[in-house]
Amino acid sequence: MTVAEDRLADLNGWLRERGMGAYWMRGEGAEGPGGPPAKPRLAKKADIYPALLRSGELVPVGPQGMVEMRLVSAQLGSSTISLGHQILMPGERTRAHRNVKNEIRFVLEAPPEAVFVVEGEAFPMEPGDLIVTPTWTTHDHWNRGDRPSVWLDALDMGLTRFGVDINERYPEDDQHQVIDRPADFARRTGGLAQPTGIEHEYVLPPMRYPWSETYATLMALQASETEGDPYDGIRLMYTNPVDSGPTVRTMSCEIQLLTGRQQTKTHRHSCTTLYYAHRGAGCTVVEGERLEWAEGDLFSVPSWSWHCHENGSAEDAILYSVSDWPAMRALGFYTEEAA
Known part of the structure; x- marks a missing residue:
């Protein structure tokens, strides 16, 4: 060699x-x-x-x-x-x-x-x-x-x-x-x-999708005191320009903001979601396992796994994610459940 x-x-x-x-x-x-x-x-x-x-x-x-x-x-x-x-x-x-x-x-x-x-x-x-x-x-x-x-x-x-x-x-x-x-x-x-x-x-x-526009939307929703999703905080989906559906036919890209000290409710769904910690730090609990993430880390939530997000800091945290829920829904396999 x-x-x-x-x-x-x-x-x-x-x-x-x-x-x-x-x-x-x-x-x-x-x-x-x-x-x-x-x-x-x-x-x-x-x-x-x-x-x-x-x-x-x-x-x-x-x-x-x-x-x-x-x-x-x-x-x-x-x-x-x-x-x-x-x-x-x-x-x-x-x-x-x-x-x-x-x-x-x-x-x-x-x-x-x-x-x-x-x-x-x-x-x-x-x-x-x-x-x-x-x-x-x-x-x-x-x-x-x-x-x-x-x-x-x-x-x-x-x-x-x-x-x-x-x-x-x-x-x-x-x-x-x-x-x-x-x-x-x-x-x-x-x-x-x-x-x-x-x-x-x-x-x-x-x-x-320029970050300047995405971030401005997150800030506008936060400033308006929008309650957000109980499981994911303030969450945006990058919609496609043709029919405002998911990003592509098989994947949905999303961005979510967890405000300081926020803890979301627990749920599960029959799709896989892969995350990137874009800003801040926090923890995602998946089937009882604590995934302590910080800026720049990646983590996964497998299909049909109970999970919730925690932001233990006073600062906001932002997560970028990719999910296969559009494919699962198109195939008739998608379902979700709250704890």
């Missing part, structure tokens, strides 16, 4: 010891994104970020790279969805492609020059932004800045296993999209008022 191969083998072993995996380990017996958790799981930022930064050094990405995406998974996924980190180093650009699965990005950090390119439109990467890459939309990522871009990838890869996960790549001699659409093109043309004469191959348009 070469020195680079030895170093990568060490990283893979380090990930396995911590119950984590990565996209490039799928052929080595590791559970790839989307594998079912045996129980609720908490993954700490202190474990995830060192592996993520190390992968940026050791795992080439892009047209001439080792993999198409440098995805590090904390093994939170169910048999349907997953939530993992991606990192794109300065100067890197991935090969353009399209696939059947939906891919939803929640930006953690990025230089101003970094963009997601979807269907010929460049979507900025600003911390807290949500960018939706729906099924069968052509996309790539481009970091034109001088520091890494990091985001969370929510994938419904498990659901594509019921059929075929088609992946159609751009040709070797022309590997990147041309950015030929103006800013906000998808937002202006893919919503409720759509132009005639333009036909799309995709069901839902790509979409960006």
